[in-house]
Amino acid sequence: MAYTSLYRRYRPDSFESVIGQDHIVRTLKNQLASGNVGHAYIFTGTRGTGKTSVAKIFARAVNCLHPVDGSPCGKCECCVELARPNNFDIVEMDAASNNRVEDMRELIDKIGFAPTVGKFKVYIIDEVHMLSAAAFNALLKTLEEPPAHAIFVLATTEIHKIPATILSRCLRFDFRLVPAKLIAERIRFIFDDIGVKYQSEAVDLIAAAGNGSVRDALSLADMCVSYCDGNIDYNGVIAVLGASDPNKLRELATHIADGNVDGALRLVAEMCDLGKNVALLANDLATLFRNTLYIKHCEGAAKELLSLPENVFEGLKQLAQKYTAQRCLGIMRIFSKLEGELRYSSQRRILFEAAVVQACYGDEESKTEELAARVTRIERALAALRKSGFKPTPAIMDAKQVWIHVASRLNAKGFALLASCFRDCKMEMSDSEFVICIPDAATKKMIETKSNVDALKAAAADTPEMGGRTLSFREEQQVSKDIALPYVQDMFGKYLDVK
Ligand SMILES: [Zn+2]
Numbered sequence: 001m002a003y004t005s006l007y008r009r010y011r012p013d014s015f016e017s018v019i020g021q022d023h024i025v026r027t028l029k030n031q032l033a034s035g036n037v038g039h040a041y042i043f044t045g046t047r048g049t050g051k052t053s054v055a056k057i058f059a060r061a062v063n064c065l066h067p068v069d070g071s072p073c074g075k076c077e078c079c080v081e082l083a084r085p086n087n088f089d090i091v092e093m094d095a096a097s098n099n100r101v102e103d104m105r106e107l108i109d110k111i112g113f114a115p116t117v118g119k120f121k122v123y124i125i126d127e128v129h130m131l132s133a134a135a136f137n138a139l140l141k142t143l144e145e146p147p148a149h150a151i152f153v154l155a156t157t158e159i160h161k162i163p164a165t166i167l168s169r170c171l172r173f174d175f176r177l178v179p180a181k182l183i184a185e186r187i188r189f190i191f192d193d194i195g196v197k198y199q200s201e202a203v204d205l206i207a208a209a210g211n212g213s214v215r216d217a218l219s220l221a222d223m224c225v226s227y228c229d230g231n232i233d234y235n236g237v238i239a240v241l242g243a244s245d246p247n248k249l250r251e252l253a254t255h256i257a258d259g260n261v262d263g264a265l266r267l268v269a270e271m272c273d274l275g276k277n278v279a280l281l282a283n284d285l286a287t288l289f290r291n292t293l294y295i296k297h298c299e300g301a302a303k304e305l306l307s308l309p310e311n312v313f314e315g316l317k318q319l320a321q322k323y324t325a326q327r328c329l330g331i332m333r334i335f336s337k338l339e340g341e342l343r344y345s346s347q348r349r350i351l352f353e354a355a356v357v358q359a360c361y362g363d364e365e366s367k368t369e370e371l372a373a374r375v376t377r378i379e380r381a382l383a384a385l386r387k388s389g390f391k392p393t394p395a396i397m398d399a400k401q402v403w404i405h406v407a408s409r410l411n412a413k414g415f416a417l418l419a420s421c422f423r424d425c426k427m428e429m430s431d432s433e434f435v436i437c438i439p440d441a442a443t444k445k446m447i448e449t450k451s452n453v454d455a456l457k458a459a460a461a462d463t464p465e466m467g468g469r470t471l472s473f474r475e476e477q478q479v480s481k482d483i484a485l486p487y488v489q490d491m492f493g494k495y496l497d498v499k
Pocket residue numbers: 063064065066067072073074075076077078079080
């Protein structure tokens with residue numbers, strides 16, 4: 001028996017099994033449920049996102065006698081008949097190979113005939129942007145006055161090439177790139193179904209390589225199944241992709257980080273001699289630095305987003321410490337620019353080597369940015385030090401001076417009132433202790449709440465000038481006497497002998 005590709009074998013046959021296009025599926029189901037179906041649709045989006053599959057499901061659903069939640073039941077006579085490849089009511093045309101006006105006429109000439117099985121004849125025209133101008137004109141005439149039993153579904157990857165006159169007569173649906181996570185789920189389901197063993201990270205890698213296209217990912221999965229012989233692991237997928245060995249890539253990135261031109265060029269030579277394509281290498285390097293940037297900025301989320309094997313992830317984490325975000329961005333710039341240049345050059349290896357050397361030296365722009373970032377960091381650190389009362393040479397301070405620093409900490413933390421309570425208190429300081437003498441019962445009562453004591457202790461612990469001394473209080477009726485004495489002397493001085 002001929003081998004059927006995974007993509008064809010697991011082509012969705014109901015709306016439920018379409019992945020990543022919920023917005024489209026929901027709208028179509030609503031139209032089917034309300035009987036409010038259009039006569040012309042245009043499906044646009046990247047290849048492999050489900051345009052033709054959805055068109056086929058829709059074509060059967062609109063004819064099904066007992067639809068199940070909007071999807072074709074697969075059992076009624078219409079479903080059974082329309083499932084046959086050569087039925088007369090679902091007409092598929094590939095405009096890539098039938099783009100002449102004669103092809104279009106041939107299709108349209110028979111449009112007057114009523115459907116043989118169900119209520120509608122559905123015309124699915126793939127790659128519709130390939131039609132010639134004359135063919136588009138012929139199609140337009142039909143779209144202006146379609147028979148009641150005809151529905152057109154036009155599919156295209158290049159919506160901008162469709163004449164506005166055609167677009168204005170169609171309901172437009174934009175198919176989105178399918179998230180790698182959903183593709184991975186689908187691949188796991190399929191591998192389980194066909195009884196293939198797999199490493200989870202290997203499946204994630206296949207899904208990511210699909211770049212949003214289910215078809216591309218499943219073709220790759222097909223290749224991996226044959227290559228890996230029933231047990232799909234990460235390295236097997238890397239080999240099928242023709243991607244670079246992650247360890248070698250990381251080694252190259254380390255040389256670049258260290259500015260080790262000699263080491264980097266030797267490694268490039270080694271990889272090229274093994275037959276590595278430099279365009280792929282440039283792409284892999286750009287991806288590596290992008291991943292590094294992810295790890296630098298959001299390590300927690302990066303683990304889930306990148307879905308790399310543990311050892312590859314840990315390796316990148318170490319690499320990330322060697323790079324600033326600016327440097328990563330600079331290198332990404334070098335290699336993504338290179339990708340464009342490689343396309344038109346016959347000196348690919350030389351260009352690639354030049355880019356590696358440039359990356360080792362660091363590009364001018366990122367050097368300037370790095371310097372600016374460094375200056376900002378130093379300024380910030382200095383400001384923080386100044387705020388904390390840092391003085392370059394240690395000064396010998398008495399208890400009152402030390403207290404001023406503690407008080408400014410308290411102020412900064414929103415305890416200005418508390419700080420002011422001690423302004424006139426006597427303070428004493430030994431090598432290990434810092435004592436505040438509390439003059440009266442009112443102040444004592446005020447500071448004795450737990451939150452105040454905690455705030456004081458925290459501020460003291462945060463103040464470097466305290467030198468780790470423990471803070472304590474002592475009640476001492478001294479300050480109040482000092483304040484009262486001048487008044488008393490002033491009022492009664494002549495008559496009173498104060499002792
Ligand atoms: Zn049915």
